Amino acid sequence: MVVPESQEKMYYPPDDLKRDAHVPDFNSYLALYRKSLENPEAFWKEIADEFFWKKPATGPLLQYNFDVTKGNIYVKCMEGAKTNMCYNVLDRLVREKNFGEKVAYYWEGNSPDHHMAITYSQLLSQVCRCANVLKKMGVKKGDRVSIYLPMIPELVYTMLACARIGAVHSIVFAGFSSESLCERIIDASSCVLVTADGVYRGEKLINLKQIADEALEKCREKGSSTVTKCLVIKHPALRTKSGAACNKLQTPWDSDCDVWWDEAMRDSPEECEPEWLDAEDPLFILYTSGSTGKPKGVLHTVAGYLLYTSLTFKYVFDHHHDDVYWCTADIGWITGHSYITYGPLANGATSVLFEGIPVHPHVGRFWEIIEKYKVTKFYTAPTAIRLLMQYGREPLQKYDLSSLRILGTVGEPINPEAWQWYHEVVGQGRCPVVDTFWQTETGGHVLTPLPAATPLKPGSATFPFFGVEPAILNEHGEELEGEAEGYLVFRRPWPGIMRSVYRNHERFENTYFKKFPGFYVTGDGCKRDKDGYYWITGRIDDMLNVSGHLMSTAEVEAALMKHPAVAEAAVVSRPHAVKGECLYCFVTLKHSREFNHTLQDELKRLVREKIGPIATPDFIQNAPALPKTRSGKIMRRILRQIARNEKDLGDLSTLADPKVVEELFNQRCEAAA
Known part of the structure; x- marks a missing residue:
């Protein structure tokens, strides 16, 4: 890992942020990161010393086994301590x-x-x-x-x-x-x-x-x-x-x-x-x-x-x-x-x-609150950003957002267009965007920029946090070096990783450790570019293998959203007799835009241009809305079943609006025609 020298468009932290930052530059990040891997005992002890312990730890700060072939999986932190x-x-x-x-x-x-x-x-x-x-x-x-x-x-x-x-x-x-x-x-x-x-x-x-x-x-x-x-x-x-x-x-x-x-x-x-x-x-x-x-x-x-x-x-x-x-x-x-x-x-x-x-009692509620409390650090989801993008700049211009210094995103990879709007319109071009990747299971951020230290690439989760050692594996469990795309895994634990599935440790081991013994398996696909930056490409079950080519749904979605008519897109796989899998795309259009064959052709051409002919969608379906949980996450499992015309969708209790599913089935016939 070196200071990136890519010629592509990058965003560098402003000097005023570096002056009092905890990690002021990229070399400082590298030094701390190396210490966290080479001497984790000393690294985490310094953090632990900031807190109160009724009784100190009696053993090594971090103990673990990630290899199911060597016995039960476990992680222990500060064993013997009381707090x-x-x-x-x-x-x-x-x-x-x-x-x-x-x-x-x-x-x-x-x-x-x-x-x-x-x-x-x-x-x-x-x-x-x-x-x-x-x-x-x-x-x-x-x-x-x-x-x-x-x-x-x-x-x-x-x-x-x-x-x-x-x-x-x-x-x-x-x-x-x-x-x-x-x-x-x-x-x-x-x-x-x-x-x-x-x-x-x-x-x-x-x-x-x-x-x-x-x-x-x-x-x-x-x-x-x-x-x-x-x-x-x-x-x-x-x-x-x-x-x-x-x-x-x-x-x-x-x-x-x-x-x-x-x-x-x-x-x-x-x-x-x-x-x-x-x-x-x-x-x-x-x-x-x-x-x-x-x-x-x-x-x-x-x-x-x-x-x-x-x-x-x-x-x-x-x-x-x-x-x-x-x-x-x-x-x-x-x-x-x-x-x-x-x-x-x-x-x-x-x-x-x-x-x-975000839109009650008016579409400027977020910006109103930022002004009211002079918020300096703002952390939200790409779904919310894309929602507010639809209302343009006018709602923001009514409020003073000059207090903002750092912006963050969470929940899913952010597409470059939403990143740019967030950075330029909300952050007024001066606030770094920390695009954080992590999971319920990880407890905290595992891939993330540090705002004063990391040169940013829109859409990339950039580099690992301290104590986190990622790797990219292929389907056979072989580690891929340099530029690569495959399964994102981690070699070792960090203090905040989950310890088990409650009352079902066997499920814990089977879900996260059985596929690739010796690694924690995130379930996400990932690519690493020539500068060592990590890009989350979506859940592994959202990756496609089209005619032998591994392809991420997130990449196709980002291409579709470059079209000015598209507000949101979701891509899933559908079985194909020749290709093995093909792309089935759901697009939600911006207000007043019409879905027709001309638009479908434009979208297919756009994907071909941005990614290549192999990524050309076989189906593009109009989606007035996408099935989402109440936290705003798209339920891709349901979209895959709709694409395959499977009527038994299982439990829909976590959907914000179950009626969306019925509407998508009604629209499906047009896509298949």
Whole structure:
């Protein structure tokens, strides 16, 4: 790995960012990266020394086995040490660093009328009170607590309260169905469920308590009713006169099980001694569905996750004391766990906690909030960027975005056109874009630029983070050197990698380690260019082998989106009698653009020009909308089944709008004609 000398268009960090950066240039990155691989014990010990340990580690800082042929897969970090996550992200800052009066979160609700500031002292007080409530309900170390809440401060209070008393939190995104919630409660054997009476999403009012009750009823029907108490929060928008739908929401109630949050918290003490946990005790379970099968309960543990989320947050966003940071994700996903709660709090950051959606009550809501709080570091998804691109520059021009210094993206590879718009329009040409690649399983960023150190190529995740050693393998498990494309794997663990699939270690080993013994298999395809930059090409099952040529769907999607009529594109494979596989493309057009044969021909020609004749799509289908999860991820499994005219689509409970599937089947006939 050397300082890149490519002649292609690159973006270099501005000098003013380098002056006080934690990693000021590329050579500094290389020196730290080499140290993290050659002397990981010393590298991670320096990070660990920043935190409080009730008892120090007694063994090597990182121990592991990645080779299934040599026994069980395991990773251990700081074995023998005792600590507490909540103490490190709250008490340590309030008592040792005098951060008590510093704002931890600016909360912005679905409506601009609902907002508040929460200091570190207030956060600690609320967390301790909640911890005492949970203890009074019988929750103890090792018990699981399911949390089904919108993006309100009580979500943070509850997850940190669990961490404080050694309970294992299982947060379920508050857009999931009752069936999905039921499935996760059963798998975790949760003893308490924390939910809210309702939530607004835009103009829509959702009765969360009713969904929660349906989930608990399903648990009973399946003979797996472990929840003894349901703690219910009155949503801020529904407890005041300004909540116009207040009287419309009927909250079902079971006095034997249900407890109002306000009543339980009223007399709860503001002090709660933390439970001192072993370094490898579980911190949380977070379920990730994958493309098929039962959701996997990804298990993360205390010490390693603390070290890794704190360091990645500090370096990737180049965090400083006076920053105001905003990640637009939901805490129901790993991005929210790592980069709204644990990573920022471990660094004493001030963050924006946002409940709303990007286009409510107007399409400039993101930009309005950036101006209001003078946000310096902004982290969002390519899906959101592409959505806001459709409204052009005008909404941004109403607001002052001059506070921004660093932009970030997460969730999927960002196409170059969206990257350019984000950089030039949102960042006004002066803010580096850190395009982060990571997974629920990795716990934190594994491939990412560092804003002051890494020359940027639009669409590339660039280089590995400290302690991460990537490799690219072919189908036979042979490592590919230099410029290459194939399977992205990692040779060794980092402290924050998952430890297991909850209650199913065999599935953990089979999913991530069996295909290529000795490596962690990400499930993603990747290419490395001549400068050593890594480009994520999509899930392995989204890679195509057309007439013997390995091709990434992301590359074809990027080509399709260069057409001025295309707002979004998704490409999947379809069996072909001659080629083996062919390309089936779904395109969503911009407002007022017409889908016709002329446009189809133009798109095919564009792909041929950008990639080559071998990549010419066989089918291009009009997609008024794409099937997405409530977090905005495209469900490509469903698109593959539509392309193959398979009517049995399985579980659609995670879809934001299931009606999209019916519309796509209706449109499919035109593409096949």
